[in-house]
Amino acid sequence: MAADHFDLADVKALLASGNPVIQSNGLSRLLSRLKLPFHNTKEKISAVSLFFDGFTKYGDVVTQWCVDSIPCLIDSDIITIEEVRTQCFVKLSSDETKRTYRIILVRLLLHLSEDRTSTSFEIIRKCRDGSDLVVAELISYNFEKSFPTLKILLLSGVLSEGENVTVLHYVYNKANADDFRVVRLLEYLPWKFSRLFITKFKFKQLVTSMLGHCTELSPEELQSLELSVEDVFHIADNLLVNPLLLMNETFPASHVLLPSMLSLYASRSDLAKSFPNLIPSDQLVKIKTTIAQCQAVRPLKTVVLENNWCGSLSTFTYMEYIASASNITTFMDSYLSNLDSIEVSWASIVFFTALLPYCGSSLKKYLALINGLVSRSPEHANSIFLFLTTLYAKPFFRVDRATILHSMRGLLVHKFLITPAINFLSIVCRQPGEERDIAFSLIGDLVSKFPTTFDAVKSLAVTGESDSLDLLNVKLKLMSSLCISTDRSDELLPSLTSLLKKNAEVVAAAVSVVVMLCKEEILDINSIRKQLAVKVRQPGYEAALVGFCEILAAAATQSGKSDDGVYVEFVQELWEITQLRTNSSERESARRQAWIALGRFDIESLKSTVNISGRHLIGQFLGMPSTERKGFATFLHKLVSAEVESLSRTLYTKVHDHKTLLGPLVSSLHNSLGEQIRRRHGFGWQHCPFFR
Structure with a gap:
């Protein structure tokens, strides 16, 4: 890592994340920086101080890593033993330092010391509970190494009575019977440390x-x-x-x-x-x-809880009990219904992942449960993602890979997961089939949440000449996500617009993305219209023609409308599409979409551009196939609702306005459809309850 690109705040954030995978990245970056020269003393002091904060501020895991790093730092002349001693004693003297961390600091100080006796007395003098910590550490050493210091501590009187007993018990068990040093020591000890009292001390701690x-x-x-x-x-x-x-x-x-x-x-x-x-x-x-x-699921024994059960279940035995087919569904449903009140910890997440191989048909629900837990404790997202990617690569029980990928959607909630997620999903994107499509979709979600991933995934959205239509579609969806979620759409738009010059299938796929970008006002509708207007009317381009209608419709809802002349051209273009009478189901769909698109424009624009008189429209309606009629009905609804809004409110204003299209339009519709029904079925509107 270059010194110029090192950010202490970023490293602090990584160390404070709470997830060991992320924390290891932070400490690795800090250690790499410590190996490089510093521009000034203040900068080095800040970096070294942050390293020693790792002993007490970021959890047990980071503490142990920092301890393990000390020999490498000393051997590389990055820090000196005296600097380590100074920093450790500062931490030991603080009342905020937990006992667990004090134990580790004492262990490190004694390990680095050439004079354990002197260091032991210094620890006892400066640290609360120092004598207890020193004794606990010394009795874990080889007897020959620890005895000289323990002997002086016993004779000095600085230890409590309990600590003296502990030391004597250790000496009694470890020393040889003819060890003259021990015999001489016991002669000088008070009578209260008799052998009888010492031998009553027994070790009974459970594993x-x-x-x-x-x-x-x-x-x-x-x-x-x-x-x-x-x-x-x-x-x-x-x-x-x-x-x-x-x-x-x-x-x-x-x-x-x-x-x-x-x-x-x-x-x-x-x-x-x-x-x-x-x-x-x-x-x-x-x-x-x-x-x-x-990576193997071993059979579990059957656990039956008796009514007179008086013992306590181990966590593993409890898992065996839950894993039976009769219990696991009830257990899962119970937790799903109380998910918001469950206390989330690493232990609870491990327990639920341990049950996955026994879920059977309920696997999706169980993965959803794990996602729910991780959403409340996102610092564990990286660890569960590692587990799922390993399960995907090498399933050790029967599981569908697509299901695993779907379950990852709920994990993409933490910024520290971005890099591993993109690395994994990029590999899956190279595979054909459903799993590839899911991976592209997940990357699209990731981009929406974290727009800064643009550079990392941009290459996946670039289309190629040899791309299949399926691959092209998922790439285009990702391209739309990148364009909408970031302000760097200009880097991808040339690739998109070049597709509009290809064959019908490719153009149809590209138009589906163009529609979204036009609605977001990323692409200029008039420019797209000029590029596509002629091409999409050719035979075979009907699917693209449907999308073209949606593009023109987007102009009706944009905040900054085009000038009146262009706006009129959009309406005229759509009207011309409704008049394309080539008999094919694809053209019917295009005309249906054109009617729907016309319904998006305001009534004044329609009146000034096309013939929307009642009899003309009804004449067209009667000759339409059913598919097109559905779109026309939407358009007609827009006209009628606009006319209703424009009617005079005679009851309140005493004004009568008879200049309306509403009467002739509804009358024509009523009479024309009534005549058709009578001819086909032999009855008129009077037989319909709605018109009686």
Whole structure:
């Protein structure tokens, strides 16, 4: 990243997003910037300060990443150990720093220190609960490394009674029976730390509780946990916080873990771009291997809840209970009806995605439920998008790919999703069939929400000579979205207008887009009319002729109308189309649309341009096929409603105005249709209840 293009505010926004995939991008950009020279000291201080804010301000995941980055920054001479110590002690001294972060800061300080004893006393002096944190960290070390410091802490009297007991218990369990150092130490300790009291201290913490404190555990403690499939939901909650969980030999592979595993791989890959040694390559390989193992749905056992059930269900067992065919529909309907009141968290989203393989015919509704959750917690959109794209590429249960694509529509709500969404959808756009059409539609939605994506998707809207008609149509729809949603339509209009010179099918497709752009006043209607007027009247261009009528109709509703002469030409053009009497269903549709278009213009323009006398119009009506009559009826309704509005209000004004087309028009319609009905069916209007 070039220094000139680095924006500290953008990086802060990425780090504050709450989504690990997005946060990893922010930290990666910050680390890359730190490697470059700074223009002034103030700029460097701001960047370094933001990095250390990552220890306490942006969540456990970012905290762990920042800790992992420290060795690379020190080895690259970007920051010094003394700078790290200074910043860590500033954070430790703050009352706003959570205990979890203080544990991590203490661990880092002791790890970097050449004199752990001196550092331990400094931590205890400057940090609230410092002695407790120091003891907890030291007893996680190798005994030979920690004993000298622990011995001095015991003898100094700075530890509480409980902390002294903890240290003695550790020494008692770890030291050899003939270790002279320990024997001498015990001789100097008060009688209250007797062996009997020490041996009463027993470790009984459950694995699930340990997982809830992943940040506080040392690598050795993480590796010693005995994990099982029952723990997968707790693992999913904490995997991003401490990826070393993955290296545990008992780590269970389950589809439940896929959303977290995919987010982990994306974030670790992003961070690996900053420094070659920041993320071990074997860790990335392990993540990929585990993801492949998780892409399988294993059978669940049947769970029956007894009336006398007195235990507590694990989350995994509860999922097994819900996943049965008799329960999942009820469960889903219940949540859909209460979606607005559900508390949304990463844990709840993981639970619902874990149930997807068991949804069967209700899959669409379940995906809608997940979309509803993500809409209320958009910071998780990237992670769910990763899950869905992986499911699309390699379905591990029976699912229609088109359904997966449709479900993505509700995810396009977060600006940080733009780049991965465009990258994925651009690939799908190269495939033929329904999935390609959906992908183009999704990109159109994305452009409407985020117009700044114009440059990224512009090439997809450019038409080619070899494009099939189906592909041309979806490209044109995307082109219309780009033109309407941005102010850069001039970059695409030449490509569009060139299509108007092609064959009938291509012109018809292009005209459908031209109609929308004319309504939005992006294209000039008169210019388009001059280009198309002759061409669309040729045989075979009937579909384009229908669209041409809609283009002319748009002039009637535009805010800034054309001059009177051009306006009259539009009306005259439409009138001429209504008089095209070539017998074909396509021409009938064009004439129907022309009548509808004429009905959009004001009555004065019609009167001054065409013959709208009652008898003339009725004469035309009687000779029309049924398709055309539907359009004529719309036009006639406009005339009648305009005449009604223009009638004098005799009751209020005492003015009688007999100059109206309404009477002759309705009378002619009544008499002509009545005569036709009588001839065909042998009865007149008097037999119709409406006219009695």
